[in-house]
Amino acid sequence: MKFTLQKESNPLSARAGTIQTDHGVIETPIFMPVGTHATVKALSNDELKAADAQIILGNTYHLYLRPGMDVMKEAGGLHKFMNWDKPILTDSGGFQVFSLSHLRKIEGDITTFRSHLDGSLHQFSPEVSMEIQRTLGSDIVMVFDECTPYPCTYEYAKKSLAVTHRWEKMSKDYLRSREPMWDHTQALFAIVQGSVYEDLRMDSAKYLSDIGYDGYAIGGLAVGEPKDKMYDMTQKVCEQLPKDAPRYLMGVGKPEDIIHSIARGVDMMDCVLPTRNARNGSVYTWDGKINIKNQRFRNDFTPLDPECDCYTCKNHTRAYMHHLYRQNEILGMRLNSIHNIHFFVKITRMARKALLEDRFPEFYKAFFDRYKVEEDHSAANAIHRENRIKKFAKK
RNA sequence: GGGUCAGUGGCCGAGUGGUCAAUGGCAUCAGACUGUAAAUCUGACGACGGAAGUCUACGGUGGUUCAAAUCCAUCCUGGCCCA
Numbered sequence: 001m002k003f004t005l006q007k008e009s010n011p012l013s014a015r016a017g018t019i020q021t022d023h024g025v026i027e028t029p030i031f032m033p034v035g036t037h038a039t040v041k042a043l044s045n046d047e048l049k050a051a052d053a054q055i056i057l058g059n060t061y062h063l064y065l066r067p068g069m070d071v072m073k074e075a076g077g078l079h080k081f082m083n084w085d086k087p088i089l090t091d092s093g094g095f096q097v098f099s100l101s102h103l104r105k106i107e108g109d110i111t112t113f114r115s116h117l118d119g120s121l122h123q124f125s126p127e128v129s130m131e132i133q134r135t136l137g138s139d140i141v142m143v144f145d146e147c148t149p150y151p152c153t154y155e156y157a158k159k160s161l162a163v164t165h166r167w168e169k170m171s172k173d174y175l176r177s178r179e180p181m182w183d184h185t186q187a188l189f190a191i192v193q194g195s196v197y198e199d200l201r202m203d204s205a206k207y208l209s210d211i212g213y214d215g216y217a218i219g220g221l222a223v224g225e226p227k228d229k230m231y232d233m234t235q236k237v238c239e240q241l242p243k244d245a246p247r248y249l250m251g252v253g254k255p256e257d258i259i260h261s262i263a264r265g266v267d268m269m270d271c272v273l274p275t276r277n278a279r280n281g282s283v284y285t286w287d288g289k290i291n292i293k294n295q296r297f298r299n300d301f302t303p304l305d306p307e308c309d310c311y312t313c314k315n316h317t318r319a320y321m322h323h324l325y326r327q328n329e330i331l332g333m334r335l336n337s338i339h340n341i342h343f344f345v346k347i348t349r350m351a352r353k354a355l356l357e358d359r360f361p362e363f364y365k366a367f368f369d370r371y372k373v374e375e376d377h378s379a380a381n382a383i384h385r386e387n388r389i390k391k392f393a394k395k
Numbered sequence: 396g397g398g399u400c401a402g403u404g405g406c407c408g409a410g411u412g413g414u415c416a417a418u419g420g421c422a423u424c425a426g427a428c429u430g431u432a433a434a435u436c437u438g439a440c441g442a443c444g445g446a447a448g449u450c451u452a453c454g455g456u457g458g459u460u461c462a463a464a465u466c467c468a469u470c471c472u473g474g475c476c477c478a
Contacts, residue, residue: 036431057430095430103432116432147430191430222429230429250430257429272431279434280427295424325434333434377427 001139001187001214003246009360013238013265016355019215019246021139022184023079023087026054028246028267029355031258031348032089033275033341036062038082041275042337045084050311051342052349054086055139057270060132061093061100061124065115069135077137077182089270090138092129092171094191094219095251098147106146109167126170134175137182142217143171145191150224157195164193165207172211187214189248192237195220196229205240216241217248218266222257227376231260238265255284255347256373262351263364269348274340279333281325284343288372292336297322310342311335 007016019026033040033048036059040048048056058078067081075081078088096113097104103114111124129144145164148157168190180186190213194200208216218237221230234249241247248268249261258269274284281293285305290297292304303313304321312321312335324332347367354363 032430034431041431042434059431062431089430091430096432098430100432142430145430217430219430248430253429269430271429272433273429276431276433276435277428280436281434282428291426293425328434330434378429 001185003215003244005243007355007358009263009355009358012263012361012364013235014262014351014355014360014364015265015267016352017246017267019087019267021087021187023085023139024054026087026268027349027352029262029348029351030054030268031344032057032268032270033345034270034272035082036272037066038063038078040337040341042279042334043275043341045082047311047338048084048341049086051338052345053341054345055089055268056084056086058088058090058136058138059093059096060090060129060136061096061113063090063136064093064132065117065122069132072135077135079137079182087139088136089140089189090133090136090142091250092133092142092144093124094129094142094145095147097124097145098149098223101149106163109163109170126167127174130171130174134178134181134186137180137184138186139184140187140189140215141171141175143168143188143190143213145193145219147223148193148195148220150195152195154195154197154200157193157197157200161193161200161204164191165204168208169211172213189213189215189217189246191217191219191250192241193220194233196225196233198233198236201233201237202240205237209240209242213245215246215248215268217250219250221249222252222378224378226378227257230257230378231264234261234266235264241265254374255344255371256368258344258347259351259364259367262348263360271344274344275337278336278340281336282340283321283336284340286367286370289374292318292321292332293325294322304336304339305343308339308343308346310339312339312342 002020003017005015005017017028032055033053035056038058040056072081079085097111100116103116105112109125113122113124115122126144133141144167146160148160172188175188190208192201192204192208194204218234221233238247246267247265249266251271252261252269253271254273261269281291283290283292283304286307297318300318302318304318305313316335321332351363354360
């Protein structure tokens with residue numbers, strides 16, 4: 001993997017660059033669609049490419065449970081299994097340590113999970129995560145970490161960070177002691193943690209840069225903390241990270257978060273929002289988010305977004321999309337996913353273009369002059385998550 | 396014509412003397428969703444009101460009762476059975 005920095009913006013710290021991998025070039029800043037189960041839900045590979053998706057995510061924990069590593073080996077890795085010939089980044093399972101926290105126990109370097117599918121016990125460690133990601137054959141491997149929740153006490157964040165740091169070193173040692181399983185090289189990204197505590201974040205960024213990884217991610221954000229904290233941490237960490245390596249803000253975010261993050265020096269982002277929300281009826285436009293299920297779109301014969309050139313917007317109207325959702329037709333979710341992914345990638349492509357043309361600050365201003373930013377619900381999300389866990393626990 | 400069962404809020408359908416403006420489901424109207432246990436979840440859903448509350452409601456009418464969606468009489472409507 002080779003990262004090339006092409007442009008930096010001032011006074012905003014945005015950057016444009018390229019990441020060369022064995023499966024092609026990634027032009028940054030870039031939004032990466034999430035394909036947890038070896039599929040970006042509801043979308044075909046062709047549709048992803050039409051949306052200009054350059055790299056997608058897969059997930060260690062989920063793919064390990066299903067289809068299982070025997071299938072993955074026989075298939076020849078994740079690329080071949082899903083027939084995706086562009087870059088893939090795999091998450092390490094660290095996020096599941098957080099999101100499935102009620103099903104796991106951390107003891108030393110071993111995290112014992114109860115499968116959310118059948119309750120069976122599984123043990124994860126940095127080595128196990130690396131081994132699975134070797135089998136998957138992703139272009140970018142993520143270190144195994146603990147994504148801390150919010151709120152999180154300073155003491156816990158500090159303790160967790162020490163463990164995560166140990167795991168990150170173990171991840172590197174393990175991966176670098178072996179050859180890639182398939183015929184391409186695998187880059188390894190570290191993950192900066194430290195919750196919302198600036199000194200911990202700084203320690204983390206410094207510690208990891210000193211060890212040296214191919215790229216650096218910022219994890220543990222967008223988990224319920226206020227927006228200003230999220231933006232602030234992102235900026236501080238970016239300032240601390242080396243310039244000559246890509247920076248990946250994990251799990252972020254909404255369109256406004258993407259722009260804010262790019263402006264603070266982030267190169268890569270991923271989020272389930274465009275696909276998940278697409279299935280639930282939310283449509284992203286340059287004017288803000290709309291819910292296509294709303295009554296007011298029943299007779300609206302304009303495209304989802306007037307300026308969008310995606311398949312959905314070129315061929316269908318809001319009234320039609322509204323109808324498909326009313327009928328709970330699967331095509332509605334597909335068409336809407338096509339649009340949202342197109343839109344999210346487009347945001348980063350436009351930002352990149354602006355950067356290369358030395359007009360990023362103008363682009364930034366124009367975006368926020370127009371885009372209606374949503375109210376911050378981050379505080380309510382922890383409760384929402386709890387409700388869901390309780391509901392699943394009952395079943 | 397006789398008998399019998401039934402008529403509940405937009406629909407289906409519980410409730411069978413007070414704790415009932417009335418369980419559920421559907422439909423409707425909104426909201427949420429940030430390294431995916433998510434085609435999911437939450438809320439509203441008779442009228443007026445910010446709320447306390449007030450009013451109108453369980454086919455119609457008339458009763459019994461301190462109190463009726465619930466009991467009685469009668470009428471209307473529908474299903475089934477007999478003629």
